[in-house]
Amino acid sequence: xxxxxxxxxxxxxxxxxxxxxxxxxxxxxxxxxxxxxxxxxxxxxxxxxxxxxxxxxxxxxxxxxxxxxxxxxxxxxxxxxxxxxxxxxxxxxxxxxxxxxxxxxxxxxxxxxxxxxxxxxxxxxxxxxxxxxxxxxxxxxxxxxxxxxxxxxxxxxxxxxxxxxxxxxxxxxxxxxxxxxxxxxxxxxxxxxxxxxxxxxxxxxxxxxxxxxxxxxxxxxxxxxxxxxxxxxxxxxxxxxxxxxxxxxxxxxxxxxxxxxxxxxxxxx
Amino acid sequence: xxxxxxxxxxxxxxxxxxxxxxxxxxxxxxxxxxxxxxxxxxxxxxxxxxxxxxxxxxxxxxxxxxxxxxxxxxxxxxxxxxxxxxxxxxxxxxxxxxxxxxxxxxxxxxxxxxxxxxxxxxxxxxxxxxxxxxxxxxxxxxxxxxxxxxxxxxxxxxxxxxxxxxxxxxxxxxxxxxxxxxxxxxxxxxxxxxxxxxxxxxxxxxxxxxxxxxxxxxxxxxxxxxxxxxxxxxxxxxxxxxxxxxxxxxxxxxxxxxxxxxxxxxxxx
DNA sequence: CATAACAGTGAAGGGTGTTCACGCGAGTTG
DNA sequence: CAACTCGCGTGAACACCCTTCACTGTTATG
Numbered sequence: 001x002x003x004x005x006x007x008x009x010x011x012x013x014x015x016x017x018x019x020x021x022x023x024x025x026x027x028x029x030x031x032x033x034x035x036x037x038x039x040x041x042x043x044x045x046x047x048x049x050x051x052x053x054x055x056x057x058x059x060x061x062x063x064x065x066x067x068x069x070x071x072x073x074x075x076x077x078x079x080x081x082x083x084x085x086x087x088x089x090x091x092x093x094x095x096x097x098x099x100x101x102x103x104x105x106x107x108x109x110x111x112x113x114x115x116x117x118x119x120x121x122x123x124x125x126x127x128x129x130x131x132x133x134x135x136x137x138x139x140x141x142x143x144x145x146x147x148x149x150x151x152x153x154x155x156x157x158x159x160x161x162x163x164x165x166x167x168x169x170x171x172x173x174x175x176x177x178x179x180x181x182x183x184x185x186x187x188x189x190x191x192x193x194x195x196x197x198x199x200x201x202x203x204x205x206x207x208x209x210x211x212x213x214x215x216x217x218x219x220x221x222x223x224x225x226x227x228x229x230x231x232x233x234x235x236x237x238x239x240x241x242x243x244x245x246x247x248x249x250x251x252x253x254x255x256x257x258x259x260x261x262x263x264x265x266x267x268x269x
Numbered sequence: 270x271x272x273x274x275x276x277x278x279x280x281x282x283x284x285x286x287x288x289x290x291x292x293x294x295x296x297x298x299x300x301x302x303x304x305x306x307x308x309x310x311x312x313x314x315x316x317x318x319x320x321x322x323x324x325x326x327x328x329x330x331x332x333x334x335x336x337x338x339x340x341x342x343x344x345x346x347x348x349x350x351x352x353x354x355x356x357x358x359x360x361x362x363x364x365x366x367x368x369x370x371x372x373x374x375x376x377x378x379x380x381x382x383x384x385x386x387x388x389x390x391x392x393x394x395x396x397x398x399x400x401x402x403x404x405x406x407x408x409x410x411x412x413x414x415x416x417x418x419x420x421x422x423x424x425x426x427x428x429x430x431x432x433x434x435x436x437x438x439x440x441x442x443x444x445x446x447x448x449x450x451x452x453x454x455x456x457x458x459x460x461x462x463x464x465x466x467x468x469x470x471x472x473x474x475x476x477x478x479x480x481x482x483x484x485x486x487x488x489x490x491x492x493x494x495x496x497x498x499x500x501x502x503x504x505x506x507x508x509x510x511x512x513x514x515x516x517x518x519x520x521x522x523x524x525x526x527x528x529x530x531x532x533x534x535x536x537x538x
Numbered sequence: 539c540a541t542a543a544c545a546g547t548g549a550a551g552g553g554t555g556t557t558c559a560c561g562c563g564a565g566t567t568g
Numbered sequence: 569c570a571a572c573t574c575g576c577g578t579g580a581a582c583a584c585c586c587t588t589c590a591c592t593g594t595t596a597t598g
Contacts (some may be wrong), residue, residue: 018544018596025545046585056586058546066586124393124496150498181506212499213512219498220489227393229419229488230481237450243482287565287575294576313554325555327577335555 026062026072028052033073037117043073070121077122082156084111089160092264097164098254102245102264104160105218109241110266112226119226123219154215161211162199170253172206182209214248238266295331295341297321302342306386312342339390346391351425353380358429361533366433367523371514371533373429374487378510379535381495388495392488423484430480431468439522441475451478483517507535 015023032051033043041047045066049056063069088107092099112119165172175183186205200207221244225235234240245265246258254261284292301320302312310316314335318325332338357376361368381388434441444452455474469476490513494504503509514534515527523530 016596022544042585044585045587054545055547057548057588060587061545120393123498124389124492179506179508179511181508182503182512185500185502185506185508212503212509216490216493216499216509216513217486219493221485223393223492224485224488229392230485231454233454234451234481237448237454239448239450239454240481240485242448243451244485285565291575311554314556315554323576324578326557326579329556330576 022062029059029062029069030073030076033069034076034118037073037121038115040117043069045069074122074125077118078150078153081108081111081122082152084108085156094163095167097160097167098249098257098261099264101157101160101164102249102254102261104157105245105248106241106265108218109222109225112222113235116226119222124223124227157215158211161207161214164252165200165207168253170251172203172210175202175205178205178209210251214252217244217248220244241265291331298328298331298338299342299345302338303345303387306342306390307384309386312338314338343391343394346387347419347422350377350380350391351421353377354425363432364436366429366436367518367526367530368533370426370429370433371518371523371530373426374514374517375510375534377487378491378494381491382504385495388491393492393496426484427480430476430483433521434469434476437522439479439520441472441479444471444474447474447478479520483521486513486517489513510534 029048029052032048036043036047036051045059045063046056048069049059059069063072085104085107089100089104092103094100112123164170183205186208221241224230225241228235230240242262242265245261246255249255249258249261298317298321301317305312305316305320314328314332315325317338318328328338332341354373354376358369358373361372363369381392433439452474455477490510493499494510497504499509511531511534514530515524518524518527518530
């Protein structure tokens, strides 16, 4: 159907000439936008269009609105930071999840400190009242459906966390010792509950809970440092970050290896 | 000098008529701006001027720029949130610093969740490259000079923290057990070091360090919740916040009183 | 080849920050 | 009291922003 002449290079993929062009334009949009962002400028339709040699209305062929532009950039930032973390993770062997998770966390912090504006845009964006909740934490290990947005980030850490637990079986709080409200959350979570239960048995809730706590600590220290609410020297030295990583690691049964892990977390003394 | 007629009401203060008028206008500016903010609108020079029945250029008699307007509002937000926390603190007697600090922390969280836009503006603002560092944590207990900006916030918690320690003398890490980089930070801090040493003796550094860690945890969980990077139900139930408060409290020697403090932290089960 | 889809333009309407020249009037001064 | 300064406010204007619309040229398709 609709096949005639210019379909030669369809061997590689179902990409018509126009589609390739369009995709390239999208890439350039994101590229220009992130360059602006890193340069401290605002990401505006006009600025991006201008840097591309286009008039502003032209961008509306690719993007519905300025907010959609932000979303587009946000998506790419997510995959970018995940890629950065994955690279740091992969310098350590697969049978060493402790090193891998510490390396990834450290890379996350380094990226955040190096790209504060992008970090703020992605991780400290307003609650968007009425919008679908950002957190995809309920579908924990690997999202069944949409791999978009924040979930690719959550999944990254979730996978690492699971591997760590499967190797070390660090103690997790029992269902009874948990705040009843917490238990209720995952009891009612429907599909998520089943997936979790299958993976971790009775410890499921405890594992999920520790994951949330660990994530809270990591997010907290990184946000604190990025926004400069702590002594700059403490940031530069990385002492505070290492201390938090040590806390997390202790909770997750990595305390005995602290000297090794501390080096991975970037000890510079 | 320059004294003649209109100096009658100078008894109450050195406020000339014009000065009072001017001050009232400032108050109205802040008032209108915060009303806009709470209503979900942007704080713009034009909008504020419009709501006051003025033309935009008129506002430049009071404010240097839109950024300065933001700063002005930010200042008032700081004193506002501190006042809110102080009110929560003061329902508990002075000889119960544990209850007071938990109540204040809980009020801080509640305020943040209720005013996310203001929170983002004040506590998750970009690092402002080149600007003076926001954190006044070095001058810990009570700032000697400028009581402006974030320091009034830090001082509030600092004072509470000091009282807690003076009552309980919870164990603090020794100078030797601390990351050398941390020790170096406060060793070189000059004036701050002396003030701290006088107050806490040899434990000074350890106390400061625990304060920073506690602040990091509180800031982290509140930011996490405000920006929705965690399950909404976990936020609504307050379970996560209580868990973090428990962590902090355990570090600060309040674990034995957890049941009492948990209620203060707003248990709703 | 004719036609429909696409990409891009210019104009226009609405929002914002900011500067400038100007005027009005209250406060100050001779 | 007259004159004057100075604070306060206005209107016009420039620059930047988002967005929509009608319109055109190019490109791919049938």
